[in-house]
Amino acid sequence: EVQLVESGGGLVKPGGSLRLSCGASGFSFSIYSLNWVRQAPGKGLEWISSISSGSTYIYYADSVKGRFTISRDNAENSLFLQMNSLRVEDTAMYFCARDRGSGSLMTFDYWGQGTLVTVSS
Amino acid sequence: QSALTQPASVSGSPGQSITISCTGTSSDVGGYDYVSWYQQPPGQAPKLLIYDVSIRPSGVSNRFSGSKSGDMASLTISGLQADDESHYYCSSYTSDSALVIFGGGTKVTVL
Numbered sequence: 001e002v003q004l005v006e007s008g009g010g011l012v013k014p015g016g017s018l019r020l021s022c023g024a025s026g027f028s029f030s031i032y033s034l035n036w037v038r039q040a041p042g043k044g045l046e047w048i049s050s051i052s053s054g055s056t057y058i059y060y061a062d063s064v065k066g067r068f069t070i071s072r073d074n075a076e077n078s079l080f081l082q083m084n085s086l087r088v089e090d091t092a093m094y095f096c097a098r099d100r101g102s103g104s105l106m107t108f109d110y111w112g113q114g115t116l117v118t119v120s121s
Numbered sequence: 122q123s124a125l126t127q128p129a130s131v132s133g134s135p136g137q138s139i140t141i142s143c144t145g146t147s148s149d150v151g152g153y154d155y156v157s158w159y160q161q162p163p164g165q166a167p168k169l170l171i172y173d174v175s176i177r178p179s180g181v182s183n184r185f186s187g188s189k190s191g192d193m194a195s196l197t198i199s200g201l202q203a204d205d206e207s208h209y210y211c212s213s214y215t216s217d218s219a220l221v222i223f224g225g226g227t228k229v230t231v232l
Contacts, residue, residue: 044124045159045167045210045223059220095166104172105155105214106221111166 002026002110004096009115016086016119022079022096022112030054030074033099035108036081038092038117046092047106049081050099064090086119093117125150125211125224132230138199141227143211144192149222151192155214158187158196161226162207170209171196198229206231 008020022034035050049070050059058070069082079096093116097108126144133139143150143158150156156174159167169178171187174194184199194213198205211224 044226045161045212047212047219047221047223050220061219097167100169100172104157105153106212107155107157107169107172108159108167108212109169109172109178111168113166 002098004098004110004112006094006096006112006115009094009117011118011120012086013121014086014088014119017082017084018086018117020081020083020094020096020115020117022081024077024079024098027098027110029077032101033057034072034079035097035099035106036070036079037095037097037108037111038090039095039114040089040092043092050106051079083117086117088119091117091119123222125213125222127209127211127224127227129225130228130230132232133198133201134232135201135203137201138197139201139229141196141198141209141211141229143194143196143213143224145194145213145215145222146192148217149213149215150189150194152216153214154189156187156189156194157212158185158194159210159212160207161210167210201231203231205229 048061067085093114095114098110100107100109158171161167174189175187
């Protein structure tokens with residue numbers, strides 16, 4: 001069974017930093033691209049970052065470019081999101097999501113349950 | 122970049138069919154057959170319902186179907202059931218810097 005479990009969320013002050021993790025199991029982690037998608041309270045979904053299987057290709061939404069860094073450790077089946085210079089508007093549930101691959105661009109076939117990040121003074 | 126446009130809410134009675142629209146541009150929905158639909162019950166993670174416009178993943182009920190015409194994609198739920206009450210989001214690959222954009226979401230209510 002495919003499982004994605006996020007951790008690392010919490011309360012942080014504006015300008016602060018946080019590192020999110022996503023542990024994976026039940027599939028060949030190293031051959032899939034992975035993504036972070038967030039959802040502000042009561043709002044819709046927003047894709048924020050993607051990393052290819054071997055970390056060669058990395059992409060960010062304009063809203064987080066220069067502040068967030070995505071990375072992965074294929075030996076540990078883990079995905080990370082380093083978030084710096086956090087803003088109030090970064091407050092959201094953060095989901096990690098697996099890219100289906102097989103020619104379907106940016107299709108997210110499995111999602112974790114999310115970890116909540118709250119940025120507030 | 123603006124989100125894809127979805128109606129805020131759609132409702133129907135049990136057994137009826139409803140359709141949710143998702144309108145984009147030639148840079149996303151109209152330009153690529155990479156439209157997906159997700160179901161998100163309250164407090165839960167999204168679940169993939171449809172990908173590549175009209176393909177259902179294994180395990181998804183055939184009451185859910187997807188289509189596309191021009192810059193607009195649609196999700197149809199037939200034989201509406203009480204547990205279909207949820208939020209539904211469309212998404213599309215985009216040639217813009219965002220790579221993928223989502224719709225604003227549609228709340229489906231079963232009357």
